[in-house]
Amino acid sequence: MFLLLSLLGTSVLVRLQLATSDGTIVVDYNKPLRALDPLAIGVDISGYFYPDVFANDRVEQQKIKTLSIKYMRMHLMYTSSGDPTSKIICAGDGCDTRWTGDQWINAIKQIGAEPVITVNTSPSIDAANLVKHFNRDTHNPVHYWIIGNEPNADGTPAENYSAVFNQDYDAMKAIDPTIKIGGGAVAWYDHNWLKHFLQNSGSRVDFVDFHGYAQQGTTPGDYNKLFQLADGYGKSIVDLRALIQATVPSRATQIGIEVGEWELDWGGSAQNNSTFHAVWAATVLGNILKTGGRSLFYADKGNLLYGSHHTFKDAKGHTITVSPDDTNPAYHGIGMFSGEGLFQHFGSTMVNATTTLPNIEVFASDHARNIVVINKDPSTPRKAAFDLKGVTSTIAEVWQKDQSTPFPNPPEKQDAINVQNGTFTYLLPPFSITTFVLKNA
Numbered sequence: 001m002f003l004l005l006s007l008l009g010t011s012v013l014v015r016l017q018l019a020t021s022d023g024t025i026v027v028d029y030n031k032p033l034r035a036l037d038p039l040a041i042g043v044d045i046s047g048y049f050y051p052d053v054f055a056n057d058r059v060e061q062q063k064i065k066t067l068s069i070k071y072m073r074m075h076l077m078y079t080s081s082g083d084p085t086s087k088i089i090c091a092g093d094g095c096d097t098r099w100t101g102d103q104w105i106n107a108i109k110q111i112g113a114e115p116v117i118t119v120n121t122s123p124s125i126d127a128a129n130l131v132k133h134f135n136r137d138t139h140n141p142v143h144y145w146i147i148g149n150e151p152n153a154d155g156t157p158a159e160n161y162s163a164v165f166n167q168d169y170d171a172m173k174a175i176d177p178t179i180k181i182g183g184g185a186v187a188w189y190d191h192n193w194l195k196h197f198l199q200n201s202g203s204r205v206d207f208v209d210f211h212g213y214a215q216q217g218t219t220p221g222d223y224n225k226l227f228q229l230a231d232g233y234g235k236s237i238v239d240l241r242a243l244i245q246a247t248v249p250s251r252a253t254q255i256g257i258e259v260g261e262w263e264l265d266w267g268g269s270a271q272n273n274s275t276f277h278a279v280w281a282a283t284v285l286g287n288i289l290k291t292g293g294r295s296l297f298y299a300d301k302g303n304l305l306y307g308s309h310h311t312f313k314d315a316k317g318h319t320i321t322v323s324p325d326d327t328n329p330a331y332h333g334i335g336m337f338s339g340e341g342l343f344q345h346f347g348s349t350m351v352n353a354t355t356t357l358p359n360i361e362v363f364a365s366d367h368a369r370n371i372v373v374i375n376k377d378p379s380t381p382r383k384a385a386f387d388l389k390g391v392t393s394t395i396a397e398v399w400q401k402d403q404s405t406p407f408p409n410p411p412e413k414q415d416a417i418n419v420q421n422g423t424f425t426y427l428l429p430p431f432s433i434t435t436f437v438l439k440n441a
Helices: 058-066 101-110 124-137 158-175 191-201 223-247 249-254 275-290 329-338
Strands: 002-007 010-015 023-035 041-044 071-078 088-090 114-119 144-147 180-186 207-215 256-265 294-297 310-313 319-322 349-355 360-366 370-375 382-389 394-401 412-419 423-428 432-439
Touching: 023 360, 023 370, 041 256, 041 329, 071 101, 071 124, 071 294, 088 101, 101 114, 101 124, 114 124, 124 144, 124 158, 144 158, 158 180, 158 191, 180 191, 180 256, 191 207, 191 223, 207 223, 223 249, 223 256, 223 275, 256 275, 275 294, 275 329, 275 360, 275 370, 275 394, 275 432, 329 370, 329 394, 329 432, 370 382, 412 423, 412 432, 423 432
Parallel strands: 023 382, 041 071, 041 294, 071 114, 114 144, 144 180, 180 207, 207 256, 256 294
Antiparallel strands: 002 010, 023 349, 071 088, 310 319, 349 360, 360 370, 370 432, 382 423, 394 412, 394 432
C-alpha cells in the first residue's frame, strides 16, 4: 500500500508495511486478574508401575522436579486399620506397598514440592493418627490433607459424608490446628452434592476438591466436545466459587478450590499419544489457573510419564518408541506453563487477555511475563496480531509445541522477536501451544 503525503508543498510517496493477520490478541498488563497460588500446578501420585515408582525412581523424580511441580497428592493408610503402630503404606488398590508413608512424603519434599495426603473416611481414628505421626511424632509435617475420595461415586449422600468429615476434621485439627483440610473430592463436578456438603461442613472445610475426566478413552472423542469439556473445568470453578459465596459467605474468602484429579481419559488411551493431548492438557490447565483453582493432574507414572515400553504410529505414520519415564504429551502441555526447565515459569499474576481469533485461547501472566497461546484447530493455522498494553519495546522468546515433531518431544525454541510499541504478528500452527517469554519488559 502506498500513501501520498504533502510535506511543505512537496508530494512524497511513502510505502506502508502493513502486516495482515487473521485476528488480534490483546494482552493488557494494566489489568491484573488475580494472584496465582504458588501451589497451583500439581500432580497426583498413583503408586503404580512396580518396581520403579515415585518413591524410589530418581529419574521420575528429576523429570517431575524439572517440570516445576509444587504440589503432590498421595493417598496413605495404615496396613492394619485402627492400629497406629502398623506400617503406613499407599492406599490405591495394587499400588507399591514396599515403601513407607514417610518415604513417599520425603520423596515429594526432596523435589521441592508440598505434599497433600488423602486419608480414608473409616475409621476416623486413622486420620488423626496420621496427622499425629507426621506433624507431631516424626516432626515431618504435612500441611495439606483431604478426607475421603470420590464419595459420590458409590452413592454416599453428602450429609453422610459430612458427618464423617466433620468428625475427622475436628480430630485432625485437635492434633495440629495449623493444617488445611479439604473435602468433597467428588468424582465429577457435582453441584448439588457439593451444595449439601457446604451446608453441613462449610463452617469447617479449608478447600473444596472435585475431580473430572473428559472421556473413558476407549474410542476417540470429538475434538470440539473435548475442548468444551476442557473449558468446563474453569466454568466449574467459577460456579463452585459462587456456590461457596452463597452458602457460607462469612468464610468464602477462606475456602480454596482445587481440581484434585483431571486427565483426558479415565479408562483407556484413545488420543493420549498425540499432540492433541498436549494441547488439551494446556487448555485445561490454563482455565484452572485463570479461574483461581489449584490443579492436580492424574497421575505421575502412566499419564504424565510413560510407565512401560510402547511402540506407536503417529498421525504421520512415524514409528515412535517410548520407555519408562519418557514424557507423555500431557507433560509438555503443562510444561508450556511451567517452562519445564527450558524457559521461565508462568508468572505469579494472571492478567487480562482476549482474542478475536476462532479456536484460539490465550493466557498471560505478569511477574514474570509469559503469554501462552493455544490453537485448538486441528488443521487451520492462524496469524495473530498481538497488542500488548503496558509494554513498549522488548524481546519475546518463542517456544512452541506442535505437530511438526513427534508427540513425546519437548517444545522447541522458534524465534526471538523484537517487539516494538507492544505489537508483533506471529503464525500459530494447527494443534499447537506457543509460549512467548517477554524479556526485560
